[in-house]
Amino acid sequence: MASEEYTDRELMVSAAAAEIDNGDTAFVGMRLPLIAFQVAVSTHAPDSMAVYESGVVRDAPADGFIHTMCDLPNLNRAVSTTGMIDIMSRLQRGDVDVGFLGGAEVDRYGNLNTTRVRAGDREVRLPGSGGACDIACMADRTVLLMPHEPRRFVEEVNYVTSPGHASDGSGRENHPAPGGGPSALVTSKATFGFHDGELYLRSTHPGVDADDVLADFPWDVNTASDVGEGTVTTTSKPTGEELELIRTFDPDGFWT
Amino acid sequence: MAANSLPTLEEAVSEIESGSSVAAGLALEHAIPFAVGHELLRQGTDDLTMIGPISDLLFDQLIGGGAVSGIRAAWVGNVSAGTGYRFREAVENDRIRVENHSNFSIALALKAGAMGVPYLPTRSLLGSDIFEESDLFARAEDPFTGDEVVQVPAVNPDWTVVHAQRASPEGDVHMWGNTGITDPAVGAAENVLVTTEEVVDSETIKSDPSRTAITREQVTAVVECPFGAHPSPLTGHYNRDNEYYLDYHSQTDTQEAFDEWADEWVYGVENRDEYMELVDADLSITEPTVAAEVQYGQ
Numbered sequence: 001m002a003s004e005e006y007t008d009r010e011l012m013v014s015a016a017a018a019e020i021d022n023g024d025t026a027f028v029g030m031r032l033p034l035i036a037f038q039v040a041v042s043t044h045a046p047d048s049m050a051v052y053e054s055g056v057v058r059d060a061p062a063d064g065f066i067h068t069m070c071d072l073p074n075l076n077r078a079v080s081t082t083g084m085i086d087i088m089s090r091l092q093r094g095d096v097d098v099g100f101l102g103g104a105e106v107d108r109y110g111n112l113n114t115t116r117v118r119a120g121d122r123e124v125r126l127p128g129s130g131g132a133c134d135i136a137c138m139a140d141r142t143v144l145l146m147p148h149e150p151r152r153f154v155e156e157v158n159y160v161t162s163p164g165h166a167s168d169g170s171g172r173e174n175h176p177a178p179g180g181g182p183s184a185l186v187t188s189k190a191t192f193g194f195h196d197g198e199l200y201l202r203s204t205h206p207g208v209d210a211d212d213v214l215a216d217f218p219w220d221v222n223t224a225s226d227v228g229e230g231t232v233t234t235t236s237k238p239t240g241e242e243l244e245l246i247r248t249f250d251p252d253g254f255w256t
Numbered sequence: 257m258a259a260n261s262l263p264t265l266e267e268a269v270s271e272i273e274s275g276s277s278v279a280a281g282l283a284l285e286h287a288i289p290f291a292v293g294h295e296l297l298r299q300g301t302d303d304l305t306m307i308g309p310i311s312d313l314l315f316d317q318l319i320g321g322g323a324v325s326g327i328r329a330a331w332v333g334n335v336s337a338g339t340g341y342r343f344r345e346a347v348e349n350d351r352i353r354v355e356n357h358s359n360f361s362i363a364l365a366l367k368a369g370a371m372g373v374p375y376l377p378t379r380s381l382l383g384s385d386i387f388e389e390s391d392l393f394a395r396a397e398d399p400f401t402g403d404e405v406v407q408v409p410a411v412n413p414d415w416t417v418v419h420a421q422r423a424s425p426e427g428d429v430h431m432w433g434n435t436g437i438t439d440p441a442v443g444a445a446e447n448v449l450v451t452t453e454e455v456v457d458s459e460t461i462k463s464d465p466s467r468t469a470i471t472r473e474q475v476t477a478v479v480e481c482p483f484g485a486h487p488s489p490l491t492g493h494y495n496r497d498n499e500y501y502l503d504y505h506s507q508t509d510t511q512e513a514f515d516e517w518a519d520e521w522v523y524g525v526e527n528r529d530e531y532m533e534l535v536d537a538d539l540s541i542t543e544p545t546v547a548a549e550v551q552y553g554q
Contacts, residue, residue: 030335053309053359054284055434063543067498068312068335070285070434072489076545081434081491084284084309085367088360092379115356115385125347127333127340130310133358134380163383176382176404 006238008188009256010246011205012145013039014238015186016100019143024048024097025090027135031255032145033100034066034074038249039242051090053131055082065251088131091138094178099139101132101182103146105157108199108219110144110164110182112136113157129161136162141183148187150216165197172197189213191235195227203235262425265528268449268477269295272415277328279307279366279413279445281314283436285335286491288314289419289451291484294522294531297321307366307413309359309437312488313504316340319352320514321522326353328411330362336498337505342514356386361393361408363437368410370443377405415476416445419485420469421492423452427475428461428468433491435469448474451481453493464550483532486539494539 006014009032016036020026022045028037029052037050038061050058052069057080064073075081090096103112104126114132116123136142142162146152164182166175171194175181185192185199190213193202200222204210210232214221225231238246250256269292272278281288293314296304305326306315312335318324320342333340346352357365360380368376377396381387387395387406394407418438423429429450431438442448450470455478461468487497508514525531 052434054286054436067496067501068285070283070489071496072491072541075286075433075491076543081432083435083439084359084363084437085440088363088380092360123348125344127310127338127343128329128331128356129358129384129386130331131359133330133384133386134360137380137382137384160383160385160388177384178379178382 004240004243006243007253007256010238010243011235012186012188013246013256014242015191015235016143016145017043017242018236019184020045020048020098022047025095026050027091027096027099027139028052028069029100029131029135030068031102034069035246035249035255036100038062039245042245043241049079051087051096053084053087055084055087056080057082061249065249065254067254088134091134094138094140096139097141099135099142101136101142101144101162103144103152103162105152105154106144106146106185107154107157107164108221109167109197110185110194110199111157111160112144112162112164113159115159115161117158132162136164136179137177138179141180144182144185146185146187148189148216153217155218165194169196169198193224193229195222195229198222200224200227200229201232202229203233205235206237262455263477263479265291265295265451265479265481268479269299271447271477272296272301272449274301275303276414277305277307279416279441281308281311282416282418282438282441283434284310285312285496286434286436286489287419287485288312288488289417289484290314290486290488291419291451291481291528292417292449293318296323297518297522307362307411307441309362310335313340313501316342317518319343319346320508320511321518324352326355328355328357328362330357330359334501334505336501339505341509345511355392356390358386361386362411363440364408365411366437366440366444368408369412370440373410375407375409377407379405381406411444413441413445415447415449416441417449418442418470419451419481419490421452421490422454422456422460423450423478424456424458424461425478426458427470427472427478428458429470429475430461430464430467431469432467438469442470442474447476449477449479450475451479451484453482453484453490455480465552466550481528483528486532486535492541494541497535497537497539499537
């Protein structure tokens, strides 16, 4: 099926879903990842599982739209509805392969801020961590998702809600958090990887110029070729099947 | 105790004194005890310290109504819309104390409280400002492996408030669906207030003991309160009223706007029955799933 028109957020869901490997246990939180897991388990990752900090464990999409992880379609026909310490303990043991995180700010090491940002001379309070700090510290790898807005890309985040990699090029080796740290950043214009714990441009979305993406950052962002990770490619468009699934899981485009 | 001698919501909530610490919203976006929150506002209870993991609207409403002086939580906002304006404005104007947690750190704090130990260790928080900017937690070396861990001190709320599907007059409670940190919060609390969709006899509870989440000696009061979790969803009873969350977001961006909202939804109703007359969304279960029969026996 040929790709058709799609929204930025539909592409982000498709790119996020691609970060879930078959067989993974994925830690899913709020917003786009709610849809991305359902796409992944319906396509290339049928043996993946989702765990949610509310205590839900699922192996299949919800039969109905979900605004939150606790909407009844996400609890109905779950594999298990348990508690948070159960889920977080699996994470702490190292049994979660991939976790998804959003952020208001991100720096070159993948540190994320969802607690408080500066706006001119005032500080704006944001909701906070939720489970994000726990996922960032302890998941084997994390995938960061955020709209592509220059103000979100900063030299130093105002508050480290969710730790990224060490700033000495060692990734997580010399970092006190036990998990593997960020492995990808997906924005509404591009995808990025991390090399020696530092962000690099991996692909731009169809129709987006790499130079325009790089100009949105306050530091000189490496590209795939700078770090020996091939060249900057073009992000795959969502397939027709993916778009159909996304529009089934989110029929009114509430999240996408 | 017969069901007709159970306290009313008003009577039970009046036992929560101003200045108390109150854990609520423990099953995350599920089964949030909004009826109790609104009754606290009507009674003018204030100087509360609210404890929870994420708070999907409830804490924002209590802050807007002037009931809160402190927050110990991982996230306060509106899961459908993002920002909770009353929380944001109160923090930005230094009107409330905020102790920033992660979901796991508040879970462990309550678990330590429930276990009667002074703290529990975790591998979370390391490298975050939740740890670095706080004087609550301690860094420690595991005496057995030498690994670095964070010690999370116990929290024991004065009150834990939960909304459940059914409870007996004696105070034994059945819950199903996800429970978040309900279990450790109940175990840690000095007092537990249970609101329930349905009061059932003890035999119903004992027919399925694996579903019993709370037992009577932990419970201070049981109140029958249908729709006590609206607008949050409750497994087997009603769906999330998402429009309410979006409307709240658009109607509470200033204190004046919140006051107007609260005049309608909180102060303008005397009880939960009157409140539910304001709700016109159809939140009913559309495709009931009936669990396979479970047999116990001897």
